Amino acid sequence: MGEKSPLVDVNAMLVGMRFVESFGLKNLKLHINTLGDDESRDNYRLLLKDYFKPHLSSLCGDCQRRYEQNPLRILDCKVDRQHEALLNAPTLSQSLNQESKDYFNGVLSLLDELKVNYVVDQQLVRGLDYYTHTVFEVISEHADMGSQSTVFGGGRYDHLVENLGGPQLSSVGFGLGIERFILTLETEGIELSTPKILDVYGISLGQGVNVQMMKLVDQLRQAGLSSEMDVANRSLKAQFKSADRYQAQFILIMGEDELNQGIVQIKSSIDQSQVSLKWSEVIDYIKEKKEANHE
DSSP states (O other), X not given: OOOOSHHHHHHHHHHHHHHHHTTTXXXXXXXXXXXXXXXXXXXXXXHHHHHHGGGXXXXXXXXHHHHXXXXXXXXXXXXXXXXXXXXTOOOGGGGOOHHHHHHHHHHHHHHHHTTOOEEEXXXXXXXXXXXXXXXXXXXXXXXXXXXXXXXXXXXXXXXXXXXXXXXXXXXXXEEEOHHHHHHHHHHTXXXXXXXXXXXXXXXXXXXXXXXXXXXXXXXXXXXXXXEEEOOSOOOHHHHHHHHHHTTXXXXXXXXXXXXHHTEEEEXXXXXXXXXXXXXXXXXXXXXXXXXXXXX
């Protein structure tokens, strides 16, 4: 936020691409276009309205509604994607002023310098009113993705803050839907890694013990130790199963007797030892055990 430069736009694309690539995705292509500045887009809207007017009756209901609200959205229609009118529609590049052309050329030059594989997609509009200049989508080219192939998309949001009641402020970003991302991973046969081994799992026996166990778990988390606890008041056997599933290195066990004495039982899966400690001693004990195990 607050910066307007091709450097910022390209950086946003790279952040998103490197993130999804870090999971092992391979079949990705950056699609990019420009909507230009306000003047360029206003000119394009007028051009589109003149162009689509004689074709309106043969377009879908959504396109007819978009014609009045924002004709750019017609180009994004999934129903009429192969309609002759959409295939032959004028491109926004015909309406760009020189400032907009220079800005977009700056973005493309950076991508070329960085050797980023991209395609200029004249049909890419992302027609929401807060977009200006750069728009982009990263698309999976895997054959099994079908029409739901966009992994994430975004662009320059120079009117977003203003539309929400704030000042006029340049900004850029993207949105990534977790469901679409997982679908893309599954399509390429990529399995997400299993959760890391848990440091501590807390087992509490009795309704009155839960609050103190939660205090301990919270303190452990603040100390940088990954910690969970049972919150459903399940049986001792069920809670031990959960600890095993998490592969917890340490298990805290507390019943009414321990609560009254201000202690907790700590079982270590590292060396199978079990000790009773005061609550204030738990963090130091676990950290020392972990460090000794790494030596």
